[in-house]
Amino acid sequence: xxxxxxxxxxxxxxxxxxxxxxxxxxxxxxxxxxxxxxxxxxxxxxxxxxxxxxxxxxxxxxxxxxxxxxxxxxxxxxxxxxxxxxxxxxxxxxxxxxxxxxxxxxxxxxxxxxxxxxxxxxxxxxxxxxxxxxxxxxxxxxxxxxxxxxxxxxxxxxxxxxxxxxxxxxxxxxxxxxxxxxxxxxxxxxxxxxxxxxxxxxxxxxxxxxxxxxxxxxxxxxxxxxxxxxxx
Amino acid sequence: xxxxxxxxxxxxxxxxxxxxxxxxxxxxxxxxxxxxxxxxxxxxxxxxxxxxxxxxxxxxxxxxxxxxxxxxxxxxxxxxxxxxxxxxxxxxxxxxxxxxxxxxxxxxxxxxxxxxxxxxxxxxxxxxxxxxxxxxxxxxxxxxxxxxxxxxxxxxxxxxxxxxxxxxxxxxxxxx
Numbered sequence: 001x002x003x004x005x006x007x008x009x010x011x012x013x014x015x016x017x018x019x020x021x022x023x024x025x026x027x028x029x030x031x032x033x034x035x036x037x038x039x040x041x042x043x044x045x046x047x048x049x050x051x052x053x054x055x056x057x058x059x060x061x062x063x064x065x066x067x068x069x070x071x072x073x074x075x076x077x078x079x080x081x082x083x084x085x086x087x088x089x090x091x092x093x094x095x096x097x098x099x100x101x102x103x104x105x106x107x108x109x110x111x112x113x114x115x116x117x118x119x120x121x122x123x124x125x126x127x128x129x130x131x132x133x134x135x136x137x138x139x140x141x142x143x144x145x146x147x148x149x150x151x152x153x154x155x156x157x158x159x160x161x162x163x164x165x166x167x168x169x170x171x172x173x174x175x176x177x178x179x180x181x182x183x184x185x186x187x188x189x190x191x192x193x194x195x196x197x198x199x200x201x202x203x204x205x206x207x208x209x210x211x212x213x214x215x216x217x218x219x220x221x222x223x224x225x226x227x228x229x230x231x232x
Numbered sequence: 233x234x235x236x237x238x239x240x241x242x243x244x245x246x247x248x249x250x251x252x253x254x255x256x257x258x259x260x261x262x263x264x265x266x267x268x269x270x271x272x273x274x275x276x277x278x279x280x281x282x283x284x285x286x287x288x289x290x291x292x293x294x295x296x297x298x299x300x301x302x303x304x305x306x307x308x309x310x311x312x313x314x315x316x317x318x319x320x321x322x323x324x325x326x327x328x329x330x331x332x333x334x335x336x337x338x339x340x341x342x343x344x345x346x347x348x349x350x351x352x353x354x355x356x357x358x359x360x361x362x363x364x365x366x367x368x369x370x371x372x373x374x375x376x377x378x379x380x381x382x383x384x385x386x387x388x389x390x391x392x393x394x395x396x397x398x399x400x401x402x403x404x405x406x407x408x
Binding site for chain 2: 045208211226229
């Protein structure tokens with residue numbers, strides 16, 4: 001008899017996470033597990049707590065109750081600097097509008113995670129250039145964000161998120177500002193983190209065509225999980 | 233279906249199997265055409281003078297009847313293309329019927345919500361299957377047929393999202 005392969009440790013685990021803004025609850029005891037190689041779509045109507053969940057998963061927000069374990073680390077036990085280092089080295093984050101630094105050329109925007117980590121400028125720029133080439137933006141490396149289209153800026157943000165080959169990718173409405181073709185290109189790049197590299201992808205989206213690409217859907221309603229379904 | 237078969241024969245004389253293959257290529261996301269339906273339709277086309285039998289081929293296997301479109305068939309196809317298709321009548325799809333019936337017959341909220349959410353999952357799974365094929369290799373007509381399937385599923389999904397949200401708001405009783 002062959003032993004079943006061991007179940008890998010979750011890449012991300014939220015347990016009974018609750019958080020309120022002033023007196024308005026945004027999350028009411030949400031639990032969610034994300035495994036290596038898995039893509040989970042978090043869906044639900046506006047204001048259901050999707051973005052708060054993603055911010056809690058990234059350690060950008062400390063929930064008032066519950067725990068978040070990211071790559072085996074309990075985020076509540078890390079200080080702000082340790083969380084920032086964990087994010088920079090192991091986690092890719094893509095937000096709706098790319099969040100690029102306006103004055104920096106795309107090349108340096110993409111190189112930022114390596115530069116902030118004390119990396120050599122020339123090496124960081126070379127890596128950034130390669131990452132931009134992978135998303136089809138080699139020719140735009142010297143342009144600043146306002147000189148490129150929304151789709152190109154978003155692809156640059158993806159290049160930055162993928163620069164360090166993250167084990168966890170967190171994306172919040174990554175294609176909301178893009179047309180169908182541009183959106184699909186960006187989604188394919190993000191999904192490669194799981195499909196090709198075995199990382200875990202958490203995709204917050206209200207776009208059903210994007211959600212349908214996930215392995216599993218977790219639907220929130222009023223800050224709680226209302227429905228969960230395997231899609232593959 | 234009559235006109236589609238005429239269109240498929242317009243490419244040149246073909247036997248039933250070739251007609252089926254061409255249809256399945258033209259509409260890769262549709263249900264594959266059943267052989268029985270192809271032969272029944274071709275038989276009707278011949279009966280009505282829209283197509284004719286031009287030869288029977290054997291090619292080492294079973295005998296196959298080869299059909300070609302007639303002038304009358306071409307005229308019928310031209311007339312069909314010139315007439316816009318009537319927009320679909322809303323409310324006849326099962327997805328709408330089931331959700332409305334669940335809403336009208338179950339205790340407020342919960343059961344109807346479950347129907348809508350389970351339907352959403354079924355639609356998302358189909359959407360996932362549709363998106364698994366890489367449309368980059370398709371010609372423009374195939375890509376458009378595929379896009380139609382994706383957009384229609386997306387429209388259903390948006391409607392289901394609205395249905396789920398609407399179930400949160402109390403509505404006046406249905407008049408009897």
